[in-house]
Amino acid sequence: MALIVQKFGGSSVSDAESIKRVAKRIVETRRAGNEVVVAVSAMGDTTDELLDLAAACTPIPAPRELDMLLTAGERISMALLAMTIKGMGVEALSFTGSQAGMITTAEHGSAKIVDVTPGRVREALDEGAVAIVAGFQGFSRDSRDITTLGRGGSDTTAVALAAALGADVCEIYTDVDGVFTTDPRIVPRARKIDAITAEEMLELAASGAKVLHLRAVEYARRHGVALHVRSSFSNETGTIVYDPAKGHPKGAQVEEPIITGIAAEKNEAKVTVGGVPDVPGKAAQIFEIVAKTNANIDIIVQNVSAADTNRTDISFTVPLEEGRRAVEALEAERESVGFLSLQYDDQIAKVAVVGAGMRTSSGVSAQLFRALYDAGINIEMISTSEIRISVVTRADLMEQTVRVLHTAFGLDSDTEATVYAGTGR
Numbered sequence: 001m002a003l004i005v006q007k008f009g010g011s012s013v014s015d016a017e018s019i020k021r022v023a024k025r026i027v028e029t030r031r032a033g034n035e036v037v038v039a040v041s042a043m044g045d046t047t048d049e050l051l052d053l054a055a056a057c058t059p060i061p062a063p064r065e066l067d068m069l070l071t072a073g074e075r076i077s078m079a080l081l082a083m084t085i086k087g088m089g090v091e092a093l094s095f096t097g098s099q100a101g102m103i104t105t106a107e108h109g110s111a112k113i114v115d116v117t118p119g120r121v122r123e124a125l126d127e128g129a130v131a132i133v134a135g136f137q138g139f140s141r142d143s144r145d146i147t148t149l150g151r152g153g154s155d156t157t158a159v160a161l162a163a164a165l166g167a168d169v170c171e172i173y174t175d176v177d178g179v180f181t182t183d184p185r186i187v188p189r190a191r192k193i194d195a196i197t198a199e200e201m202l203e204l205a206a207s208g209a210k211v212l213h214l215r216a217v218e219y220a221r222r223h224g225v226a227l228h229v230r231s232s233f234s235n236e237t238g239t240i241v242y243d244p245a246k247g248h249p250k251g252a253q254v255e256e257p258i259i260t261g262i263a264a265e266k267n268e269a270k271v272t273v274g275g276v277p278d279v280p281g282k283a284a285q286i287f288e289i290v291a292k293t294n295a296n297i298d299i300i301v302q303n304v305s306a307a308d309t310n311r312t313d314i315s316f317t318v319p320l321e322e323g324r325r326a327v328e329a330l331e332a333e334r335e336s337v338g339f340l341s342l343q344y345d346d347q348i349a350k351v352a353v354v355g356a357g358m359r360t361s362s363g364v365s366a367q368l369f370r371a372l373y374d375a376g377i378n379i380e381m382i383s384t385s386e387i388r389i390s391v392v393t394r395a396d397l398m399e400q401t402v403r404v405l406h407t408a409f410g411l412d413s414d415t416e417a418t419v420y421a422g423t424g425r
Contacts, residue, residue: 042073208265275340
């Protein structure tokens with residue numbers, strides 16, 4: 001008997017018929033002799049609708065009450081799914097995040113998991129029931145309040161449960177057949193990846209790939225949880241996210257391709273601090289100010305100091321929703337830092353090429369830059385790691401950039417990918 005954790009996203013449980021389809025898959029897994037735990041998201045666009053409702057009532061909803069409101073979406077899903085499974089003749093029990101033992105920090109809207117004590121979930125499994133857990137939510141012992149984990153938090157809920165219960169695998173069900181070489185909505189001939197290293201998946205998720213949430217991939221790698229990304233709309237095998245130290249899931253393989261996939265993200269902004277005195281400590285001062293806003297900085301570029309003024313420009317990218325906050329904080333400290341200008345650009349996009357094969361292959365950068373040059377696409381910023389090259393370009397060129405690079409690195413498939421719903425989650 002295997003212990004399997006399954007996660008179903010909002011597009012997989014968007015209506016009654018979808019819930020019945022998901023319930024049928026869960027029942028089949030249980031009747032095959034497995035113990036089954038399910039983490040479920042809110043139905044369809046429920047979370048967005050609740051956010052809109054809150055905004056219609058008050059311009060600045062209280063964070064504590066907003067979390068109370070948003071967790072209702074997952075509670076609806078878990079109860080309906082449990083009812084449906086029971087109607088199919090299999091025992092099922094639903095649990096909120098707090099009932100399932102998801103202990104978090106006290107930050108509303110972006111809490112972190114600090115402990116998982118799934119006693120009630122384990123009891124339900126011992127009694128032969130399927131355990132349905134509301135994703136995205138937990139409980140803070142410090143504040144004694146309900147919390148939410150942030151967007152994509154249901155992935156993290158599933159992985160955390162899998163780690164705490166010692167599950168054999170954590171299956172992440174979405175609306176595509178697995179992890180693709182890029183978003184099949186942008187490149188219809190994107191190719192499904194049969195197996196990908198946790199390191200490569202982490203880089204893709206951090207660079208904008210929506211099929212897996214970044215925090216979930218980090219948690220899985222840290223706790224040794226095996227991930228299997230599948231579609232809830234088909235019986236395709238999907239994509240295995242594996243630890244290369246444990247070997248390829250299909251055994252000995254020929255040499256891996258240089259480039260595994262391409263990710264893209266529009267939800268970023270670029271901040272340029274102009275005319276910064278080129279003396280020790282100024283960069284530290286700037287980024288200490290930004291750090292106090294809790295903005296998550298990604299790419300940083302500093303120009304060479306101008307000889308006649310001894311001043312330089314520093315540019316960096318941050319998530320779009322954090323950009324204005326960072327600019328306001330810097331503007332308030334303009335005099336103390338001594339910079340001359342501040343520019344904010346929210347019409348940018350980041351495109352990242354990822355592949356573990358970069359470590360042992362030369363010429364990847366040259367191939368990338370030549371492909372973009374031939375397509376007339378200008379690069380504004382560049383960032384690299386051992387297995388990733390990221391470039392920043394204009395937002396309206398993002399999809400063209402992805403298509404150009406996907407073709408340049410030979411990732412196009414002979415057939416078109418199937419997208420069963422509309423979000424990739």
